[in-house]
Amino acid sequence: MTTESPYWNPRHETMARDKLEALQVRKLRNLIEWATAQVPYQAKRFSDAGVTAEQINSLDDLKRIPFMTRDEWMQGQLDHPPYGPILAAPEESAIRYHLTSGTTGKTPIRVLDSMKDWEWIAEMWCYGFWGFGVRPSDRVFFAFSYGTFVGFWGAHYACEKLGCLVLPGGNMTTEARVNQIMDMNATVVCSTPTYALRMAQEARSMGIDLANGPVERLILSGEPAGSIPATKKLIEEQWGAKAGDTAGMTELGTIMMFECDHQPGGAHIIEDHYIEEAIDPETGESVAYGEPGERVVTSFGRGFIPVFRYRTRDLVLKVPGSTCGCGRTFDIYEGGIRGRVDDMKLVRGTNVYPRAVEAIVREHEAIDEFQIHLYTADGIRDEIELLVEVPDANVDAGALCAELGKTLAEAHEGLRFHVKQVDNESLPRFELKAKRVLDEREIVGGQGERKQA
Amino acid sequence: MQNAIGQDLNPAQQELMECYDRLARVLGDQSDELAPFEQRNALKALAALWQVANGLDMDRGQTYHLGA
Numbered sequence: 001m002t003t004e005s006p007y008w009n010p011r012h013e014t015m016a017r018d019k020l021e022a023l024q025v026r027k028l029r030n031l032i033e034w035a036t037a038q039v040p041y042q043a044k045r046f047s048d049a050g051v052t053a054e055q056i057n058s059l060d061d062l063k064r065i066p067f068m069t070r071d072e073w074m075q076g077q078l079d080h081p082p083y084g085p086i087l088a089a090p091e092e093s094a095i096r097y098h099l100t101s102g103t104t105g106k107t108p109i110r111v112l113d114s115m116k117d118w119e120w121i122a123e124m125w126c127y128g129f130w131g132f133g134v135r136p137s138d139r140v141f142f143a144f145s146y147g148t149f150v151g152f153w154g155a156h157y158a159c160e161k162l163g164c165l166v167l168p169g170g171n172m173t174t175e176a177r178v179n180q181i182m183d184m185n186a187t188v189v190c191s192t193p194t195y196a197l198r199m200a201q202e203a204r205s206m207g208i209d210l211a212n213g214p215v216e217r218l219i220l221s222g223e224p225a226g227s228i229p230a231t232k233k234l235i236e237e238q239w240g241a242k243a244g245d246t247a248g249m250t251e252l253g254t255i256m257m258f259e260c261d262h263q264p265g266g267a268h269i270i271e272d273h274y275i276e277e278a279i280d281p282e283t284g285e286s287v288a289y290g291e292p293g294e295r296v297v298t299s300f301g302r303g304f305i306p307v308f309r310y311r312t313r314d315l316v317l318k319v320p321g322s323t324c325g326c327g328r329t330f331d332i333y334e335g336g337i338r339g340r341v342d343d344m345k346l347v348r349g350t351n352v353y354p355r356a357v358e359a360i361v362r363e364h365e366a367i368d369e370f371q372i373h374l375y376t377a378d379g380i381r382d383e384i385e386l387l388v389e390v391p392d393a394n395v396d397a398g399a400l401c402a403e404l405g406k407t408l409a410e411a412h413e414g415l416r417f418h419v420k421q422v423d424n425e426s427l428p429r430f431e432l433k434a435k436r437v438l439d440e441r442e443i444v445g446g447q448g449e450r451k452q453a
Numbered sequence: 454m455q456n457a458i459g460q461d462l463n464p465a466q467q468e469l470m471e472c473y474d475r476l477a478r479v480l481g482d483q484s485d486e487l488a489p490f491e492q493r494n495a496l497k498a499l500a501a502l503w504q505v506a507n508g509l510d511m512d513r514g515q516t517y518h519l520g521a
Contacts, residue, residue, distance in 0.1 A: 089517035093520065115500040123508075
């Protein structure tokens with residue numbers, strides 16, 4: 001019976017919303033009780049806010065708990081090294097140590113997990129793999145470096161739990177990875193969206209036709225691009241496979257959302273293990289379905305580090321689960337993670353979101369790699385240029401750049417983008433999270449403010 | 454046997470919960486009688502079965518005091 005279910009946990013994934021919310025309230029109460037008893041730092045936060053477990057009777061009561069920011073977490077680590085005052089269990093109970101990837105350029109956050117928590121971390125990935133159609137008969141290749149960044153670690157253990165054949169692709173060149181995917185007839189490949197494209201490039205240069213190869217599914221994570229339609233379409237075409245987005249974070253240890261095999265244009269939130277709020281980043285007030293907001297997460301699974309109302313800075317747009325035909329009641333983040341609250345660049349008064357630029361660039365399949373470069377011209381004026389690699393000599397790169405510049409300007413209130421072709425393989429390549437924005441402007445003001453031309 | 458929201462478990466689910474509860478009891482009360490291979494494998498099993506208990510809405514609390 002189990003193998004025929006399209007759901008990892010059928011009862012929870014199809015639970016009526018009122019029952020699901022009751023489940024969340026009960027788990028929230030338990031977690032507050034646990035954290036109050038075990039973590040003096042959390043107990044003080046609750047006490048200062050006048051919150052007790054008994055007072056939590058509905059999801060509205062969640063709002064009584066103060067937000068926690070990454071800055072607070074990092075400050076806690078600096079004040080109480082190495083983990084901060086947030087552990088609910090003794091360090092000797094831990095079996096895993098991981099670090100954030102450092103995308104934001106600040107002090108990495110260190111986390112610990114026990115045996116039970118590590119199983120839970122894999123469990124969350126199981127929702128995603130199973131929901132996207134991965135089954136025990138699959139052979140799953142991980143294009144992942146297996147370091148202290150948690151990345152696909154939990155996914156690896158999830159696939160072992162599912163009974164898949166796991167093909168660990170750490171410490172390998174891109175060429176060697178492509179070869180192993182083909183040699184081992186991998187049916188599933190896990191990577192970042194950027195690296196999926198990189199492997200496709202490499203395969204082309206090796207004369208390998210991936211689109212007619214064994215891979216049926218790609219599980220993407222680590223970057224918003226997995227839910228950018230043009231990027232996903234490009235990946236699916238180049239691999240001849242379905243691509244499913246997931247998103248997680250080291251602060252939780254695992255994923256909190258996954259795309260099901262109905263591919264509704266977004267990812268389901270694993271709501272039996274998390275409460276995910278979307279708020280106005282300025283006011284902190286909740287936003288309605290269909291309105292963009294900042295993700296705020298409360299996680300029930302990792303008892304070692306209870307997380308309450310953590311402000312992620314991720315931009316999301318939540319819609320009801322009923323907008324997907326898969327039968328899950330779990331709400332959806334339409335378009336996945338849409339970027340970061342602080343991703344936006346203000347260029348001569350115009351907002352530029354890297355994700356929006358990528359969505360346009362990826363409409364042009366001839367472009368292999370790109371970089372958004374911001375600089376100061378003549379000491380006073382912000383400029384933005386897009387550097388692109390167009391390896392196919394048969395493509396009229398000049399015309400392509402002109403067309404792209406026009407499309408970008410039209411999408412950005414007439415802002416002029418200088419689109420330039422650069423030498424092939426001259427732009428950086430990425431295995432983990434891509435960093436395609438290079439901001440070399442001379443004066444950076446607060447809150448994204450820039451001097452105007 | 455009912456879960457935390459008053460739903461009955463089926464016989465197979467009940468058996469799994471009984472396994473979990475027995476494992477937790479042995480690891481809590483008789484851990485010092487176990488050889489390393491017995492204790493560590495039992496902890497691994499407990500960590501996995503905790504996921505079943507959690508998914509079935511059986512509130513079994515945390516496992517750190519048992520070593521998992």
